[in-house]
Amino acid sequence: MKNIKTILTLSAMSLALGACSTGLDKSRNLGNPNVTGNTLAQQVCSVCHGGIGNDVNGNSVNPRYPKLAGQQKEYLVAEMNEFHNHTRKDPMAQAMMWGIARNFTPKQIDELANFYSNQKPIPDSGQKAALVAEGDKIFHEGVLDKGVPACMGCHGANAEGNGPIPRLASQHADYIYKQLSVFNTDEVYTEGKENVPDSDLERPQGAVMEGIAHGLTEQQRRAMGAYLSSLH
């Protein structure tokens, strides 16, 4: 009986506190379609994808989270839909972005993509010169004997991306390395199999990247990260 009274009292306190609430413009509610993309960018995304000082600009501090600043709008829209639909399913996407994108509306996705594609990307510093040089070479020339084409052919001369092809310039080295490893995992899984369903792949939209990533050694993937993260 005493417990019930306690529970009721606690409920009443929740209720009283619930009455004080500010407007939608500072909401962190991921389930309310009326919260705008800009508000979500400030209140939610900035916690992981932001940066100190200029907190909403999509330049994340921890390389665990990719930079979104200046990313191609079309690519951002595609990825958010993929998280929402659970088609992009590498472990970190599942651990965090699936939850974030659970109730995204097309309008929110559009506003978010607009917001981040218009932010200014900031490159990282402190890369090892030798690794940067190695990545530079592969980016412009590919690794011909392994059948790896020059990345610039698709990602652009300055790795700025183009529509559904992502910008890579300024991206965190560790994130580049990890995504290349994801594409490689998919390639290894697909090898020698026929008609592998998309649902078996971690990044099914990355079919073109699978063979490319597989042609790169561990060290070369690190080199791509070092080079790309240093680019403006």
Next chain:
Amino acid sequence: MKVSNLLGKAKGSALLLLGTASVVVSMDANAIPVFARQTGFKCVACHVGGMYPQLTSLGRMFKLTGYTMGNRPNLTDLEVQNDYPPVAVMVQGARQYYNNTSTQGLPGHGQGVPSSSMNVQVVSFFAGGKITDNVGAFMQWTGQKYDNTQTGSQAGWNAAAIDNTEFRYADRTVTPTTDTVVGAYVNNRATMSDVWNNMGPWQSGWINYFNSGNAQAPTTFLMGETTQHTAVGAGAYIFQNKTWYGELAVYKSPTHGPLSALTAGAPPSNAAAGSNGTVIDPTPYLRLAYNKEWGPHNFEFGLHGMMAYAHGSGLLGSTGPSDYSQPVSTYRDVGFDSQYQYVLDPHYFSAHARITREYMNNAGPGVFANYSNLTPVNATDNLTETYVDAIYVYQAKYGAQLSYQNVTGSNDVGLYSMAVNGAGGLTGNPNWSAWTPHVFYAPWQNVRIGYMYTFYTQMGGVTSGNNNLVFNGTKFSPANFNTSMLYIGFVY
């Protein structure tokens, strides 16, 4: 607000709290406890290597913004946006191994807790999460089989009581150049508001561990167990640019009124169970910290302090808990705390260091009354507590940890009842130190299996072994208090 809305909210709140039954409904395999269900995150998002309760920078922000990120049951319209019930349960089964065969007559664990079998020892229920866009809650209710304080007896499940419980209000303002979180809370334990895992309830020794040294190893008033959940505090804080943190709160034991719900079941209201709960007069608590993130690194350095006014226990021979008719002793606790973290999958590392110094002003004159039914002989005493740990987790599956605790202080034979063999009489020396290595394995994110061993290298000021400590005529050495535990924890 319209009455119907209010009723809707009331109904919603009741649902929020009474939804425990619905925990059996099938759930997303990703989503485990309350906050994971609310955000859709896996444990590794907010906890270092998934090793709850250690918070990552995201976890800190989640707590500081009032547990409000994510989805919630729509209380106003009762149209549920979040189809996951905001409740969770945690069960800990364990087996302790004690080294204290010769501690007959010594209050402490190892007498009431059998060291022979694996059994279910702790069950906690959680509820809470997002209530509105600005308000959230964390509520925990715990029952345990054994008494975690100092009597060494079997508490029995009837000692179930409210555990760490908190309501928060938070507002975050982000501009292109600033990021400011301001918030306020009401909770039932000082240090519960900590987000850097430097303090009592959240430091890594959080697991319920019925350790045979607990009773003889004094801690500061701030970190100790006697003030747990017997007082209610209201506090306010600010976190500026993820860099500067400031917090001020005042705690007091409620005698009646709605806030006393926050101490329900906790001593002294369940004094019959033999616990020595403590009543305190308004007691300020303060925290300042500097926080810095760069790359995968995070560093924090801070100051903490509390000025506690605690009433003594019924004096001399009485076994009652502390009560308002008794004189007030003062406990001034101040200290430094620091944390370093590295979070970049698959490697997770964190380390903590804290030093807390306590100045006790025992109530007098004449007989000095202490809150835990002891009578100190000195008008003033002091204690210095040091805590250091380091944890490494790989792939959010395999973990190892080493922690070290040390306490030194002034001698007081009224407070510390150890004697040294051959020296005659009590020394009243509080000094002790212990090392605890701990390894664990998480086959799934909601199951953890671990083994920890606590080695006491000093007790009652005695460091060497060979039966140099005497209590009630029985001799033993610091190593006699060594305790180890094999546990399995499960959250759902």
